Amino acid sequence: MERNVVILDVDYVTHDDKPVVRLFAKDGEDNVILIDDSFQPYLYVLPVGFPEDCINEINEELDDVIVEEVVKKDFQVETDFIKVTFKHPQILAKNRDLLRGLSEVAEIREFDIPFYRRYLINNNVVPMTEVKAVGQSIPSFGNLEADELGIEIIKLEEPLTLVKDNLQDFRILSFDLEVRNPHGMPNSEEDEIIMIGVASNFGLRQVISTKNKTNPKESFVCQVSSEKEMIETFVDIIRDNNVDIIVGYNSDNFDFPYLKDRARILGVDLDIGMDGSSIKFIRRGYANAANIKGIIHVDLYLVMRRYMTLDRYTLERVYLELFGVEKIDVPGERIWEFWDNGGEELDNLFDYSLDDVVATLEIAEQTLPLNLELTRIVGQPLFDLSRMATGQQAEWFLVKEAYWDDEVVPNKPGGANFAVRQAEEDNEGGYVKEPEKGLHENLVQFDFRSLYPSIIISKNISPDVIEFGEVENIGDYNIAPEHDFKFKKEPKGFIPSVIAKILNERFKIKKQMKASTDETEKKSLDVQQQAIKRLANTMYGIYGFPRFRWYSFECAKAITAWGRQYIKKSIKEAENFGFYAIYADTDGFYAKYKKSNEE
C-alpha cells in the first residue's frame, strides 16, 4: 500500500535485538507509525598504515561487524577509510574505545551521531514535510497494537519520497498550570493543581478547574469535581483534538514535570503518546526535555531565548516585546490567596490563567513558522531543533551537507586539546568606535549586507583550505590581515561552498517573494529566507566555539580581522567625501557630513 503522511518525529526501538526506526507521522486525523528495520549503525576508522592490516585487526577483535574499505573525503582530500557497521547502536557505543585503542587505528570518526539523526540524514527524511510511504500495513509491531491504539502501522518497503515541503497548517495547543502553593515555590507532593489553561489555533479557549467564575453562565471555565478529573479532562482534550504541536512556557522544567507528579499521585494515566506511552523526560545536559511520542512538545521559553535578545525572559517580558501589550499579572506568591478568597479575586485569577495560555499560543504562532523552516533546512526533528543552540542547528545542518558531499565530518574537539584551546585568548571581534556624546543630526548610515558570511565566501575561509606551511605562489592564497593566515583560493572550502549554496537559495526565495502576489505565500517565503539568513550568520560562530566540530580559531580570527579592515576602510573612504563617523560597530557606521574647513 502507499500513503502520504507528514513526518512529525522519529525514534528507534530494539526489536529482536535489531534497531528499528519508528517515524511518527500523520495523515489528516489518522496517526501512522512507519517502521524501518533496514538501517544499521556505523562509524569510520582512519587506518594508521595499510587498510588491509587495519581491517584484519578489527576482524580479529570484533565479531558480528561488517568491515569494508571505502573512499571518502576528509577535508576535501580523497582518503581511505574503513567503515565498520554494527548490529546495534549500543554495540557501537560499547566498542568505540576498543577500536580507538587498536594499533592499526589512527582515529575513529562519526561515532557520536545519534542513530535516528543518522537515519534522517542518510535517507533524506525531513521532519515536518509530507512524504509518500510505500509498505505493508501490519496489525502489530513489538508491543504496538494498531487497533488498540487506533493507529496504522506501516512497515516500509521502499525509501520515502518527498511530496510537499512547505506545510504550515499544524494544529497547535498551548497549556499552562496554576498551582495552589502557600509555602513558597510549588511542591508537587503537597500543592494541588487548581487550574489548567488550554488554548489552540483551532479555536479552543478554556480553563479547567474545580471552581468557577462568579457568573458561570458566560464563562470559559470548564468546571470539574476534582483535581483528578481536571487532569483527565486535559488528557481527553489532547486526545480528541488531533494535536500536532503542544506548547508551554518553561514546560520542560515546570508544567510537564508537575503534571506528571500529580498524575502519579492521583493515579491518572498520561498515556497520550501515539504509541500509548506516557510523557517521558529525556536528559539533555543538566536539563530535562518533556517528550510525548507523536506529539511535538515545544517549550517556548527555550525558543524565545534564541529568538530575541532581552535582559529577562519572563512570559510577560517576552509578550510585551513581541506585541507591545502588557499582560494581566498576578504575583506567583499570591495565587493561593486569590484562589482561597474567591469572588472578584478568583475571577481575576481565571482571567490571568486564560491570558497566560492565550499569550503562550500567540507567541507560538508568531515564532513557530521560523522554527518549522529551520527544522526543514537543518533536517532534524522540531522537538530537537527547538532545544538546540543556534550553533548546534548550524552544526547539524553541516553534518547533513557533509554526508551529501561525501565528507567524513570532523570529530568534536575534546580532551587535552580542549583545555589548550580554552586557554587561548578570546577572539578580538568586530571593530567598535565608541559613539561620540551629544545629539547628532542629519546622519547617514552605512552597513554591509551579511558581512561575515560574505567574507567567508569571498576569502574562502575554511579549515580545509588553510595552509600553515611555506607556500610556493603567494598569489594562490587569500592572506588575512593582522594574522597572515593563508587560505587557498581553490578549491572552494566546504563551509564557504555550503554558505554560498544557501545564500543562493535565499536569493532565489527573495526573487520568488517579489514575484508572488499571494500574501500567504509571500509570508511563508519571507520566513524561509529569514531562516536561511539566520543559519548563514551563525556559520561564523561555528568557527569560534571550541566544542564544535568545525571549530577553527584561525578562521574565526581571520573573519573578524577582515571585517575590521573592511569597516575601517569604508570609514576612511567616507571621510574622503566629507563624512565623519561618529559611531561604528562591526558591520556598519553612522556618519555626519562636515564641510572641509570645519573641525
Added chain:
DNA sequence: ATCACGCGGGG
C-alpha cells in the same frame, strides 16, 4: 585578576 558556583524560567 581568577575561580567556583549557581541561576535562569515556572507558581
Added chain:
DNA sequence: GTGTACGCGTGAT
C-alpha cells in the same frame, strides 16, 4: 541513548 546545556553575574580568594 552513537548523549550529558550555557553564558553570565556574583562573591570569595
